[in-house]
Every structure is written in structure tokens, then in C-alpha cells.
Amino acid sequence: SIIGSLSGEVAVHDSTTLNLYQGVHIALALRPDRKVLAVAADEFPTDRYVVEGIAHDLGLTVRPLEPGIDLHDVAVVVRSVIDYRTAEICDVKAFTSLATEAGALVLWDLSHTAGAIEFDVHALGVELAVGCTYKFLNGGPGAPAWTYVSENLHSQIQQPIKGWFAQKDQFAMEMPFAPHDDIRRVLLGTPHILSLIAAEEGIALSERVGMKQIAAKGQALTAFAMQVVDHFGLTTSTPRDPQRRGCHIAISHPRAKELVADLATHHKVLADVRPPDIVRLGLSPLTTRFTDVWDGLQRLSHLISG
Amino acid sequence: SIIGSLSGEVAVHDSTTLNLYQGVHIALALRPDRKVLAVAADEFPTDRYVVEGIAHDLGLTVRPLEPGIDLHDVAVVVRSVIDYRTAEICDVKAFTSLATEAGALVLWDLSHTAGAIEFDVHALGVELAVGCTYKFLNGGPGAPAWTYVSENLHSQIQQPIKGWFAQKDQFAMEMPFAPHDDIRRVLLGTPHILSLIAAEEGIALSERVGMKQIAAKGQALTAFAMQVVDHFGLTTSTPRDPQRRGCHIAISHPRAKELVADLATHHKVLADVRPPDIVRLGLSPLTTRFTDVWDGLQRLSHLISG
Missing domain, CATH: 3.40.640.10 (Type I PLP-dependent aspartate aminotransferase-like (Major domain))
Known part of the structure; x- marks a missing residue:
């Protein structure tokens, strides 16, 4: 199903x-x-x-x-x-x-x-x-x-x-x-x-749980993430239209590799680096909380602004 | 190693x-x-x-x-x-x-x-x-x-x-x-x-543990198994020469399939059937005890003799 x-x-x-x-x-x-x-x-x-x-x-x-x-x-x-x-x-x-x-x-x-x-x-x-x-x-x-x-x-x-x-x-x-x-x-x-x-x-x-519920939570998580991205002035290549995006988001930054390493080592945030310049955050609907989205993006934002 | x-x-x-x-x-x-x-x-x-x-x-x-x-x-x-x-x-x-x-x-x-x-x-x-x-x-x-x-x-x-x-x-x-x-x-x-x-x-x-020790135990286990096989008058196609055999033994019997099923269901002995007529007993040296060899073969023998 x-x-x-x-x-x-x-x-x-x-x-x-x-x-x-x-x-x-x-x-x-x-x-x-x-x-x-x-x-x-x-x-x-x-x-x-x-x-x-x-x-x-x-x-x-x-x-x-x-x-x-x-x-x-x-x-x-x-x-x-x-x-x-x-x-x-x-x-x-x-x-x-x-x-x-x-x-x-x-x-x-x-x-x-x-x-x-x-x-x-x-x-x-x-x-x-x-x-x-x-x-x-x-x-x-x-x-x-x-x-x-x-x-x-x-x-x-x-x-x-x-x-x-x-x-x-x-x-x-x-x-x-x-x-x-x-x-x-x-x-x-x-x-x-x-x-x-x-x-x-x-x-x-x-x-x-059912995919209808899971997908709805996923859309809500990524919608919230997009708001937080805007709030911190980050750059994303993930589509704005919720019908056109899955359950992860991409933040573009030239120091992506270094940022992902820092997030993992010092902030317990496990993101992926997708070269050349993407920090990818996976938001798995069943396990990711809204507060995790906020925390992860806030830490990423702080690392970027130094 | x-x-x-x-x-x-x-x-x-x-x-x-x-x-x-x-x-x-x-x-x-x-x-x-x-x-x-x-x-x-x-x-x-x-x-x-x-x-x-x-x-x-x-x-x-x-x-x-x-x-x-x-x-x-x-x-x-x-x-x-x-x-x-x-x-x-x-x-x-x-x-x-x-x-x-x-x-x-x-x-x-x-x-x-x-x-x-x-x-x-x-x-x-x-x-x-x-x-x-x-x-x-x-x-x-x-x-x-x-x-x-x-x-x-x-x-x-x-x-x-x-x-x-x-x-x-x-x-x-x-x-x-x-x-x-x-x-x-x-x-x-x-x-x-x-x-x-x-x-x-x-x-x-x-x-x-080291393969020298493991192999020695394996040979001792299969040597003991061969003695038990003879004791119960079972038929085996596994070589008598310890240098020529690995760590499992094969008992031949026309009702092999039925015997293996009975061993698993009623006697907690997990053997393999290898058609057409083989009951295979794996003797893993690190986990198989001599008493397990005796018990397994005794039960098999009792099943065969009815």
C-alpha cells in the first residue's frame, strides 16, 4: 500500500x-x-x-x-x-x-x-x-x-x-x-x-500509519522548514510548491562540506553533503519533529553566519 | 587468518x-x-x-x-x-x-x-x-x-x-x-x-580462537560422530579419513526428508535434508558440543528404528 x-x-x-x-x-x-x-x-x-x-x-x-x-x-x-x-x-x-x-x-x-x-x-x-x-x-x-x-x-x-x-x-x-x-x-x-x-x-x-498521514506530515515538515529557511535568510533549491517536493530540503552554500561535518561533530545534526554546494536535510515524517527542523536549521544558520 | x-x-x-x-x-x-x-x-x-x-x-x-x-x-x-x-x-x-x-x-x-x-x-x-x-x-x-x-x-x-x-x-x-x-x-x-x-x-x-584449534575440535566432533553412527548402525557417505572430511556428516536414509522434519518438530534437532536421501548434520566447532552430537544421532537412530 x-x-x-x-x-x-x-x-x-x-x-x-x-x-x-x-x-x-x-x-x-x-x-x-x-x-x-x-x-x-x-x-x-x-x-x-x-x-x-x-x-x-x-x-x-x-x-x-x-x-x-x-x-x-x-x-x-x-x-x-x-x-x-x-x-x-x-x-x-x-x-x-x-x-x-x-x-x-x-x-x-x-x-x-x-x-x-x-x-x-x-x-x-x-x-x-x-x-x-x-x-x-x-x-x-x-x-x-x-x-x-x-x-x-x-x-x-x-x-x-x-x-x-x-x-x-x-x-x-x-x-x-x-x-x-x-x-x-x-x-x-x-x-x-x-x-x-x-x-x-x-x-x-x-x-x-498510512501514506496519506505520513505524506501530510512530510509536507508540513518541509513547509515549516521553508519558513525557517526564509527566516534565517538561507538559500534553498527545493521547490516552493509542496506538490513538487519530497521529504528533504537542500540548502546551498559554498562551504557545504565543512558545514555538514561541523553539524555532525559539534551539534548532533546528521545532514548529507551533496557536492558541489548542497547541505541536504532529510525529514523522515515518522521520526522527525518540528522542533528538530528548527534546531537543525538554526544551528546551520549560526554556523554560516559564523 | x-x-x-x-x-x-x-x-x-x-x-x-x-x-x-x-x-x-x-x-x-x-x-x-x-x-x-x-x-x-x-x-x-x-x-x-x-x-x-x-x-x-x-x-x-x-x-x-x-x-x-x-x-x-x-x-x-x-x-x-x-x-x-x-x-x-x-x-x-x-x-x-x-x-x-x-x-x-x-x-x-x-x-x-x-x-x-x-x-x-x-x-x-x-x-x-x-x-x-x-x-x-x-x-x-x-x-x-x-x-x-x-x-x-x-x-x-x-x-x-x-x-x-x-x-x-x-x-x-x-x-x-x-x-x-x-x-x-x-x-x-x-x-x-x-x-x-x-x-x-x-x-x-x-x-x-584460531583455525588450528577450531579445526581440531571439528575433527574430534566428526570422529566422535562417526563412532556414534557405527554404534547405531547408521549409514554414512562422509569419508572415514579425518583429513578428507569437513565439519558436517551425511547419514543416508530413504526417508531423509521425513526424518529431518521430525527431528526439527519433535526433537529440537535442526538438520538439513539433501535429496534424494541425505540427512546432513552440521557440527560447527565453536558451538556444537559432543553431547549434542550424541543426542542428535541418538534421536535420529530412534526415529529410523521406529
Whole structure:
């Protein structure tokens, strides 16, 4: 219910990097005649690296994802719904329908989306997605990632890493590889049980509260953050329109790296630096309080004004 | 020190299945002119599936690993040091030197080896290996796996899944993929911290005790188990020679599946069934007591005799 998927369309497993790799291969197998991949030049690093690595190994071309891009020969586009720096939400519905018309598949990265905003894979036409559970799903450090494949594609899932957890009769041992008919086809090896339990708790908590409530709190937190940003005269590249932003905010400052280090070391504020000049503050709705937003931004402001 | 590797030759990450997949690709990149992979028809399932999956995707041939196999056109052999059913240890040194003479690489699976017997990758000429930490390294359920690459190959590591944890300047964000010069090249995405901590504890404990002591206890446990097996008139396919067996024993019985289920449900004895007819008892030296061996085999014997 967190991303609007049906029961049996999501598997929690491995890492976002691995799931991206596998997802691109699943998409490529669905478009065997196309030799072009597309990803934005400023996409999150691991997404770009995975796409470029696959293109290199298979002799495919990577086309930069830019406005006006021609998708008619593109097999798969890898794209984040929410910009990892600014928190800007892209127009998923419009882009998916553009891609679909051109015959291209989109593998969406929902790492900053799931658990942060309301999202509906089916309403938006999303067929393939991956995401992490350790950010807005509160699964804790390095909790496993997940893969979503819309049900209509399950019979066509072909992925490169054939592991025994995808095998229909896993413990028959002497059998040839014959995978499950469902989402379990994307599984590989033995799952990391401890991390999986933490992810399960985070996901269950989000489901219990419900994404409508969580997203509303998220919007309120970021709206408050924008007011505080203005109050202290800070500069942000995060959209003003609450419909167009996720649950983190970006403060621009040339000394971003130093500021983030100072916040962590001296002020117990854990922010991210996103070069060249962004201080990123993640506001996870289930755990971030309004007073935390005030405190964090006040300290950042004091550090900036020296 | 557990497998005789040098500092910086092992990375703990992901799962055995993933690490096998990556290891085969690393080996293939080192033998670009060869089009044959080799694996035994009765090798552990995930090892076979991974090899067959890669061969299928890249248009390579899989040759069954059998005595007398010709390795002169083989790029990489995937082979377990210890048979997952019988615990028989293969002659690693002889096979590695045979493969090396033929120009083939061997990717060894040490899942049943590391933490069970004394092993020395350098003395044996082993250049590539993977293994789990959840069996004899006591990392707990689904603890992450590991990859060993001998130092002389580090500059040549090329693997298919380019993730941001392999990136030299991981948080520079706007950079092209430029991996570390060392074993960190095999890393992918964000590690599973909770599972990693458990693995770390298990590995540290084994290092503290030392493999000489652990292996000696393991041999004593299996020697005692063989005596008990004989006492109850059970049938085993595990070698009698302590130099030729690892730390588990295999009892053959046509009702193996039913017996293992009964042991777990009614007798708190957790064994594995390995079809068609093996009841496998894992004797992890650090945690298994001699009395556990007696109790487990006694209960199994009573179940068999009805």
C-alpha cells in the first residue's frame, strides 16, 4: 500500500544497486531489439554507474536523459522520481506515458519516494521500480532494498543472476534452474535475516500509519522548514510548491562540506553533503519533529553566519 | 587468518550467490578468449544456476566438471572445496595446479570450508574464492558473504555491477565511475549494517580462537560422530579419513526428508535434508558440543528404528 502496488508485486531483497542492475537487465530482456539506455548525467551516482557499466559490458549506448530526448530507440530509462539533491518531484505520469508511446520502459528509482510521498504505481503507469528501505521507510542502516514488477510482466521476468532463492523447488537440489512464476523470480541468494527484520518493522510501521498521514506530515515538515529557511535568510533549491517536493530540503552554500561535518561533530545534526554546494536535510515524517527542523536549521544558520 | 589470506584480500559483502556471479565475471574478464565454463552436475544448486545463467546470457558453453575433464579451453571452473552433502574435501592443490597449467581459473566456493577446516589460499595457489559467513563462521541467519581475490589480480578486477561503494571518491557525486585500486572494487551498494555486525562478531570469534584449534575440535566432533553412527548402525557417505572430511556428516536414509522434519518438530534437532536421501548434520566447532552430537544421532537412530 506504500507505493500502491498489489500483493505479490514487490520483493524485499539485496541492495538498491543490485536491484537496479537486475531491473535494467529485466527491462532489456523485454526490449531485445533496442540498443540504447538513458539516464540523466546528474542522476544519483550508483544509478549512473550501473547503467554505464551494463552499457559497457553489452556494447550498448547511453543517451543522456534531457528535456526533449528521443526515446524511440531507447530500451530502458533509469530515473529517480525525486531528485536526490533538491527533492523536486518529476512528472511521473507524463514521462511514463511519453516513454510508453515511444516503446521504452522506465525503471523508476523510488529510494527518496517510498514512505515520503503518496505514490500509486498503477495510477501512474509504473511497471518497474526499485528503492531502498533505509531512508523514509525507517528500516535502519543498510536495510535491504526492494524490487517492484507489475504483475503483467511477471511471466516475462528474465534476470541475469540465477540464484537458488528464485528456484521453485528450492531444496530439491538436483534439479535444473526452474524459477517461480511470480515476483520471487527476482530473488537471488540467502537473504540477510537481521536486516530484513528491521526493514519489515519499518515497512509495517509505515503501512500502519498510512501514506496519506505520513505524506501530510512530510509536507508540513518541509513547509515549516521553508519558513525557517526564509527566516534565517538561507538559500534553498527545493521547490516552493509542496506538490513538487519530497521529504528533504537542500540548502546551498559554498562551504557545504565543512558545514555538514561541523553539524555532525559539534551539534548532533546528521545532514548529507551533496557536492558541489548542497547541505541536504532529510525529514523522515515518522521520526522527525518540528522542533528538530528548527534546531537543525538554526544551528546551520549560526554556523554560516559564523 | 581464517583462510590464510593477506590483509586487504577479502571483502565481506552481499550474498554467496551474488558473489559467485560477480566472481565468475571477474574470472571471465581475465580469460576473454575462452568460451567455456565448468561446473559439476551435482555442485550446490546456486553455484550451478549462476554458472548456467551466465553461460546462457553470454552464449558460453558449460562443460560438466568430471574426472579427466579437459580444461585447455575453459575460462573458469566453479568448484566447492567441500562437498555440501558428504563433507568430502577435494584435493585443492592438485586441482588448482591442473587448472593453472591448462590456463583456466578456479573460483572456489569455501562456504563449507572457512571456519571449519584449516585452509591456506596462498599455499594452495587459490586466486579467487567466495563463501558465506552464516555457517561455520557463526555470523547468524543470512549474514553477508565474502569475496577473496589474491592481491596480484586486484589491478585487473573488472566486475559487471558498478556500484557507488566501489567508487574511489564515493561522495563526490558528480564524477564518472572510477573504482578503488584494491579489493573494494568488488563492493556494490550500501551494506546491510545489522547483518554485517553479526558477521563481524562471528569472524572475530573464529580469529580469536584460531583455525588450528577450531579445526581440531571439528575433527574430534566428526570422529566422535562417526563412532556414534557405527554404534547405531547408521549409514554414512562422509569419508572415514579425518583429513578428507569437513565439519558436517551425511547419514543416508530413504526417508531423509521425513526424518529431518521430525527431528526439527519433535526433537529440537535442526538438520538439513539433501535429496534424494541425505540427512546432513552440521557440527560447527565453536558451538556444537559432543553431547549434542550424541543426542542428535541418538534421536535420529530412534526415529529410523521406529
